[in-house]
Amino acid sequence: MSTAIAPVENLSTAELDQLCINTIRTLSIDAVQQANSGHPGTPMALAPLVYTIWNRALTFDPQDPIWPNRDRFVLSNGHASMLLWSALHLTGVQAVNADYERLGQASVTLDDIRRFRQLDSKAPGHPEYHWVSGVETTTGPLGQGVATSVGMAIAEKWLARRYNRPDFDIFNYNVYSVCGDGCLMEGIASEAASLAGHLGLDNLCWIYDNNHITIEGNTRIAFTEDVAGRFLAYGWNVLRIGDANDTDRIEQTLEVFRKTKGRPTFIVLDSHIGYGSPHKQDTAAAHGEPLGEEEVRLCKKAYGFPEDAKFFVPDGVYDHFTDGIGKRGATARQKWAEVFESYRAQYPDLATEVELMQKRELPAGWDRNLPIFPADAKGLAGRDASGKVLNVLAQNIPWFLGGSADLGPSNKTLFTYPGAGDFQADTPEGKTLHFGIREHAMAAIVNGLSLSKVRAFGASFFIFSDYARPGIRLASLMELPSIFVFTHDAMGDGEDGPTHQPVEHLISLRAIPGLITIRPGDANEVVEAYRFVMQLRHKPAVLALSRQPLPTLDRNKYAPASGVAQGAYVLADAPGGNPEVIIIASGSELSLAIAAHETLLAQGIRSRVVSMPSWEVFEHQPKAYRDNVLPPKVTARVAMEQGSTLGWERYVGNSGRVIGMNTFGASAPLKELQKKFGFEPNQVVNAAKEQLKKQ
């Protein structure tokens, strides 16, 4: 192949740097051109930044992309994914599988890059955690990446405080996140930056691609604020790099970050989108469409690359990365491994914790002392039962932490046992997190914690799951065991009115693929829900818990709550089984179903109550089990849930009856709302009888 590039042995280090940078640029350009879709301009502009971070700053061993103490790199402007695919490919990052085993193959091959954005390619449109090794978090929805990076930084602070000992720096990694105008326009970034500033996360560095361009054109049309001033106000250290091509300046600025104590660092990097493109540089046209064959040739010419070569990695490029990040990362990891061996000898229990956590396993005895609640007609609120369970779990599982978006006292999510403590800048060992009223960032931060292998939950009112939903969705897409604890799950906060009464929330969360939703019906179901959720390693869960007390059912009379682990179970049945009508209920409606059931039995009607706290878990059961719980031949069915009726026809069939919500709620005492919306035993009894008449 003809090439204008000098033989590698004649190149200076600076020239080799430039060669690597231009390789990132041309791989990105070629991939977008080949796919006929994608974003070339930002990779062209940020190649020097990504090159410098990876080859000069990042402590990361491409041979082991899941080494616990690696620096994290988060590409929050996920549309520039070719930056990441180039970096992962050129540094030779190795693939690992879901069981954390190394597969002995490259994470991203040149062939993957040739097949950018094609089915099964390890170079998809946006960075996808769990699909491509070396991707630290899924990004694409702007702002999520930077917010998630705050969770990673919080995790490092907590881990360092718990596990480091004199001469044993088991955790001391940094988190770098690159973002663009879009990320910083999104509110989630402001929420996350505000919290990061408050917590003084000096292990966190965001680099802002200040290119003044978004899709619709120049940022002067919608984004003219003083971004640097804003971050100063958040309490960040704000630095500026006036030329995105100045790698030495970038390196020095990253050093300043690493030396800065007590606050996170924000670097404003002035760049030119589409750098090197004679006709598209500094225009929105460089953002989201291929450059076109002719412009590609002109760019390559500008970079001193052969104009006809495609997906070209010049001699010396792979080696230059091996000499940089490869050697630095391997040395750091080997040193860490040696330190960890002595650590294990001196602190075997702590070492075991670190290892268990990495595999998402739980410590022995993690579920000891979980409460068993005695039958009680007055009962206990779901949130109260949850609070008791959380406090037991947090003591059994040292690396289980979490908190609420300012509703801790109401969600009952505060850890109150002696020594639990609050996570703050000067007390990073604290187990209770205070997210502030920032649900959107909270969900992303919980994901960042989960990605860092601590077990974490975030909490709020169920109605505000709307504000957290993008993070919940990403948790599911990433197959992370993030936990979302939502209380005030229905109309239990009656007088607050329809602004606070969820209707469509359960069904909309059930629509998220892979997410587990659980709405327990009494205190013992809450216990079993947590027992199930804590054992999830690759799925997130949403708990919908009641505000108001729910009767604690007599488990000597009715089936044990352990049935929650099957998603739905026969709670009460006609004597000898063989029911003629089935009442299905979740959450606060469970005791109502039982009351109706007892009335029906007394009237000689053979009814069955199925407790169904989780559709998704039930759907995972074998057909034989499902048919046993809901025998197909019994078509007289009533389902009851204080939420949208949508979807319940799946379980009651076309002729079945759903008692649920088809409108918003209202502001009134709960009793009146129950009456108005049909959640009363006699209304259930009547519905069951009507069902039987239809047979």
Ligand SMILES: Cc1ncc(C[n+]2csc(CCOP(=O)(O)OP(=O)(O)O)c2C)c(N)n1
């Ligand atoms: C939450 C969200 N809204 C909208 C989009 C669609 N989108 C993708 S990139 C982009 C423009 C981003 O501009 P900027 O961050 O400045 O990136 P640049 O063009 O400078 O690379 C938009 C609106 C998105 N990915 N996520």
Ligand SMILES: [Mg+2]
């Ligand atoms: Mg921009």
